[in-house]
Amino acid sequence: MTPLTSTPQHQLRDLLTDVNVLEQHGSADVLVANLTLDSRQAAAGTAFFALRGVQADGHQFIGKAVDLGAGVVVCEELPAELSEQVTYVRVADSAEAMGHMAAAFYGHPSKQLKLVGVTGTNGKTTVATLMHKLFTARGYKAGMLSTVQNQIGEEVIPATHTTPDAIRLNELLARMVAARCTHAFMEVSSHSVVQHRVTGLHFAGGIFTNLTHDHLDYHGTFDNYIKAKKGFFDMLPASAFALTNADDKRGMVMLQNTRASKATYSMRSLATVRGRLIENSVEGLQLEVDGHEVQFRLIGVFNAYNLLAVYGAATLLGEEPEEVLTVLSGLTSAPGRFEPIVSPRKRVVGIVDYAHTPDALENVLTTIAEIRRPDQQVITVVGCGGNRDAAKRPVMAELACRLSDRAVLTSDNPRFEDPNEILKQMQAGVRPTDAGKYLTVPDRREAIKTACAIARPNDIVLVAGKGHEIYQEIQGQRTAFDDREVLREAYELLSL
Known part of the structure; x- marks a missing residue:
């Protein structure tokens, strides 16, 4: 894997800049050389984050992390006994604090990339993969974080989650910066928004594909699922773009409170990016995109929407429309997608x-x-x-x-x-x-x-x-x- 130029080390004080600290015991002038949410990985110089998970509560493992040498504990509830050798930082949400601290620890790598997030029930992997293939073909060095695999340029790194935890995510982004990537494209799952895995990241843009029945085992209700997806767009900065599928009945909901520049794509109505289906066959799709007739290798109307999303995002990132369509016409989809x-x-x-x-x-x-x-x-x-x-x-x-x-x-x-x-x-x-x-x-x-x-x-x-x-x-x-x-x-x- 592309190495970082050096192992980051920071004063705890510098990592807490964006964190709302409710209570602190111990000095903020301690050196932090490692971050972990797994108590088994704690050692001298480690900041341990006690997260409340679905299956386990990290607060139960604070003692183990301290025994292994952790010098900092970030938690929502202080343990009954405090060690004088440890700095305890109490916050309202350990996962949120971890997002901000991980971003600071790795030097805010997302600010040094044009990072685009893709969210929605279906199409995330295809859109992220096509974006990565497109920008690579256009001569850029780009990174990708997807369900199928992570990539730093041409280097492939196996993926274990749709969106990694905040520590791993910022580490991967930092490796992309070290490898001189200019762009990065990532899937943003609903879980990752609720669990603050993308908290602290700076996005250049966000794409919404569609929203259907999924993950209700985790979110409980469809309304909660919608709010989770919408939460991603609510966090986008004013400098970013927010591109949504206007043909999805919840597409425009995603844009309601975003500060980002709003854009839409559609096959059925007026939109920033307009597509029209000419032919759909086993040989591929023929579409009219913003007045240009193009033959694509991908099959199916759902892929027509994916192509519009990729085209729209690429042009919003400053690429020339005709050149984008030329490259897109020769691309294939992600593995295991049709x-x-x-x-x-x-x-x-x-x-x-x-x-x-x-x-x-x-x-x-x-x-x-x-x-x-x-x-x-x-x-x-x-x-x-x-x-x-x-x-x-x-x-x-x-x-x-x-x-x-x-x-x-x-x-x-x-x-x-x-x-x-x-x-x-x-x-x-x-x-x-x-x-x-x-x-x-x-x-x-x-x-x-x-x-x-x-x-x-x-x-x-x-x-x-x-x-x-x-x-x-x-x-x-x-x-x-x-x-x-x-x-x-x-x-x-x-x-x-």
């Missing part, structure tokens, strides 16, 4: 897609319906993850059965739930008229093989839900599993 995998003998057209929400699945199946030939069957393999929003399970199954000729209901990442129970909840949503259109195959590998086995020549097999993921999560264990590789295995086994 990724075609045709069998060697071309008897099956496989498509692997990350669609794991009802809206995303409907978009993909609608796109396939638009480009399929009359003689092609659509067979959909789909599952639902365990320990997540259960309300979407019957909806996903209903969509798969209604919009496909055949469906194979299976597992996704069951986590700690019984896959058969998840399948029962999915089946409850299937309409009586579609009862004969589906099979249940709990084992995902067997489900993909089954879909290929029942496919006729030239049929389309959609494998939805996991996309780029290369694992299955079962009972706390991650085992290797890649839908794309399993699809290829099925082709070989069945001589397709």
Whole structure:
């Protein structure tokens, strides 16, 4: 990985500049050489942040961090016993304080980049990836933080979260600055806004793609989910741009309180960036964008919106419209996003897609319906993850059965739930008229093989839900599993 030019060290006083300190015990003139939210990583010179998480409360580990040598503790509640060798900083929200302190610790790297955040239920990864590919092709050195992977120029760094924690995030941005990147493009999840992972960052722009039913297991209500997404735009500075999808019914809500310059993109109405669909086929999209007719390699109306978002953001960053469209016309999408995998003998057209929400699945199946030939069957393999929003399970199954000729209901990442129970909840949503259109195959590998086995020549097999993921999560264990590789295995086994 691109190294930092030096290991940062700061006086605690300098890191607290943007933090609202409620109470302090000990000196602010102590040296901080490391930040952590994991007590096991504490050592001399460490500032430990006690965060209240979903599964654990960091306040329970303050003693362990101090025992390992932590010189600073940032917390919302002071421990009963205070060490004279430690400076305790009490704040209203430890995660918020960590965001500001991490940004200061790494020298506010986001201010030295043109950082653009992408938020929304669907399309974040595709838009961030296309932005990175576009600016790289245009000769810039750019960074990317996405669900699929992080990148510093051409260097690829595995991603573990859609948005890393504030410490890791600022470290990655600082490495981008050290590598002489000028731009960075990142997905901004709803979790990251609520958990203050992006607090303290300076954005040059924000993009909103769309908003649909997702993550209600975390946010509780759809209204909270909307507020989380909107919170990102509320934090943008006046120097930034805020670009929203005017065709999404909540698109304009995102702009209500933002200080940023407002811009819109649309396929249906007047907007800052206007697109019109000319043709949508298996060969790609033909669009009219701001008066220019362009052929793109991406497929589907949902990708038309992604392309408009990328084009709009690039021009707002100062790029020439015609040059942007020329480069965009030759780009492909992110891995596992409507990724075609045709069998060697071309008897099956496989498509692997990350669609794991009802809206995303409907978009993909609608796109396939638009480009399929009359003689092609659509067979959909789909599952639902365990320990997540259960309300979407019957909806996903209903969509798969209604919009496909055949469906194979299976597992996704069951986590700690019984896959058969998840399948029962999915089946409850299937309409009586579609009862004969589906099979249940709990084992995902067997489900993909089954879909290929029942496919006729030239049929389309959609494998939805996991996309780029290369694992299955079962009972706390991650085992290797890649839908794309399993699809290829099925082709070989069945001589397709």
